[in-house]
Amino acid sequence: MEALSLAQAISFHTMINIVLLIIIFINLVILSLTKDFVRIHKITWFITPLFFGILSINILSGFSIWAMIKFSFSIKILLMIGLSLVLIIAEIFRVKKMRLARLKIDFRNKYIYIARFLNLTYAIAIISFFI
Numbered sequence: 559m560e561a562l563s564l565a566q567a568i569s570f571h572t573m574i575n576i577v578l579l580i581i582i583f584i585n586l587v588i589l590s591l592t593k594d595f596v597r598i599h600k601i602t603w604f605i606t607p608l609f610f611g612i613l614s615i616n617i618l619s620g621f622s623i624w625a626m627i628k629f630s631f632s633i634k635i636l637l638m639i640g641l642s643l644v645l646i647i648a649e650i651f652r653v654k655k656m657r658l659a660r661l662k663i664d665f666r667n668k669y670i671y672i673a674r675f676l677n678l679t680y681a682i683a684i685i686s687f688f689i
Contacts, residue, residue: 564626571619572688578612579684581605586677595666599656602673606653613649617642634687641683648676 585605592598620638652673659669 560626564623567619567623567626571616571623574612574616574619575684575687578609578616579681581609581612582677582681582684585609586674586681589670589674589677595659595670598670599660602656606649609649610646613642613645638687641687645680645683648680652676 585602588598588601588605592601620642624635655665655669655672659666
């Protein structure tokens with residue numbers, strides 16, 4: 559019974575990671591195809607709370623799985639915890655840069671570059687755990 563619960567928790571965690579990847583790829587597509595900063599800002603402002611919500615669910619399900627395996631340490635678990643912390647910190651950094659770009663017109667292209675780089679890094683990091 560415990561093995562079934564653990565397997566279901568891991569599949570839920572995997573599905574949440576897939577949803578997180580979809581959000582990241584939507585962000586990448588918007589940042590790559592849209593040239594108007596106002597439109598990017600409106601769409602990103604809608605997607606950002608969704609990203610934080612799904613990331614929070616992901617972290618909570620990860621800690622639940624970790625508790626189910628009796629808090630045993632492995633390199634993969636430590637890397638996942640570190641990645642989650644880096645994602646939160648980097649996303650807060652990106653939101654602050656977006657506010658700066660909203661005020662300074664000359665900073666907008668730099669913001670788009672930073673946001674593309676961060677989203678591509680998120681995607682590569684999350685996909686690396688699936689391999």
